[in-house]
Amino acid sequence: MNRAQWAVRPETSRGRLHPEPEAPTRSPYQRDRDRIIHSSAFRKLQYKTQVFVNHEGDFYRTRLTHSIEVAQIARSIARELRLDEDLAEALALAHDLGHPPFGHAGEDALAAAMKPFGGFDHNAQSLRVVTLLESRYAAFDGLNLTWETLEGLAKHNGPLRKPPPYVAEYDERHPLDLATHASVEAQVAALADDIAYHSHDLDDGLRARMFGTEDIRHLPVVGDALAAAGRASLDVPPPRLRHETIRRVINVLVTDVIEETRRRIAALDPVDADAIRRARAPVVAFSPAMAEANRVIKEFLYAHMYRHWRQNRMHYKARRITAELFGLLHDNPGLxxxxxxxxxxxxxxxxxxxxxxxxxxxxMTDRFAMDEHLRLTDISVSG
Incomplete structure (x- = not known):
């Protein structure tokens, strides 16, 4: 494929912290993607909460299926914009490697417990996983990913003026230019994350009957997609109507990102990938109208799904388990x-x-965290 001049190029990669011979059959970013897929942290995403705790149902998204959906969307956008698809895919697959069990409830509990010690942030933990905690290679800790992949992970939410402690510590050894924007491929992966969770949370919320189709008819983008799905799919059962609606939502969001990104790139006229990094604003974005539509959709999901009484109960239990695990193990390292x-x-x-x-x-996975909590608190359960 004829890549755009502002795309990241494998031949100009800044390399790896620990030099390695290049693979004869794969680009550096293909190799990064493959190392991520084969990592222990990636496999464990199968049993980590996206919104619903793993045991609540087999068809709800997990962190693993979410990451795969993000990768599909990121790769599609990257191909249309003539970017490096492998780098975009690697970043999409790796972006949640640092998420603790029980989703944001688990992260909130860990952040509170770690507040006296510098806090906890799942994006920083993702970098920690791939640079330190994975132990698969004899010559180094971590996965020894390329500079471009590490940069994209560190800046998943944009430039870091005040990086978390581990990110700052790692940056001293292997500078990642934290104050600049990430590559266009990394920006694509970040927006693909937003597209995936808005669309699949609508899907899972409908499946869980936390709201119905009548409740979403007023939503921007979603209402139009539902109406179009209804016209195209007369008399189909509700599950098919739901799928027809969600695929239309994804298509509208992806199309908007591509069009807005092309507009911003044309205005910036970047000569290379570093010009994207030095820009005053991200080049990958929703249009203003679509950004507002996403805000409204997000508010709806918070009100009707994330703060639903069933979710509140599960979040309460998840926070308690996580906090108690931390307290027990931190106060008693012999455990x-x-x-x-x-x-x-x-x-x-x-x-x-x-x-x-x-x-x-x-x-930990959700299941392991629950089992470990039982082993530490219930005397009838063997340790």
Whole structure:
């Protein structure tokens, strides 16, 4: 494919922290993608909450299926814009590797517990996973991904003026130009994340009967998609109407991002990938009208799904389990498995110990966290 001049180019990659011979059959970003897919952290996303805790139903999204959907959308946009599809896909697949169990409820609990020790942020934890915690190679910790992939992970939400502690620490060893924008491929992956979770949360909310089709007819984009699906699919059962609606929502959002991005790139007229990084604003974005529509959709989902009484109950239990796990393990490091106890040290209350306990908990699946909590609190359950 004839790449755009502002796309990231494998031949000009800034390389890896630990130099390695190039693969004869894969580009550096294909290799990054493959390392991410084969990582332990990626496999565990299958049993980590997106919105619904894993045991609530087999058909609801998990962090794994969410990441795959983000990757599909990112790759489609990247291809249309003549970008490096492999880099966009790698970033999409890796963006949630640092998410703890129980979704945002688990993250909120870990952030509160870690507040005296520098806090907890799942984006920073994703960087920590791929640069330190994965232990698959003899020569280095982490996955030794390219600079461009690490940059995109660190700047998933844009430039970092005040980076989290680990990101700042890593940047001292391997500078990632944190104050600039990320590549256009990384920006595509970030917007694909928004498109995926808005669309699939609408899908899962309808499936869970937290709201019905009548409740979404007034929503921008969604209402039009529902009406079009109804006209094209007369007398089909509700599940098919739901799928027809959601695919139309995704198409409208993707088309808007492509058109707005082309407009912004034409105005900027960048000569290379670094010109994208130095720009005053992101080049990948929704149009103002679509950004407002997404805000309205997000408000609806907060009111009718994320703060639904059933979700409130599950979030309460998830926060409690996560907080209690942290308190027990941080105050009693002897309760940690041998390898984690060696990393944390024997003295409770230390920064090192808190960080290792947070790493241990963040790497848990929903199921393992619930089982570990039982093992630590219920005397009838063997440890």
């Amino acid at each position: 940690l498995p041998d390898d984690w106890r060696a990393r944390a040290g024997e003295s409770p209350g230390t920064q090192r110990g808190a960080t290792m306990v947070a790493d241990y908990i963040a790497g």
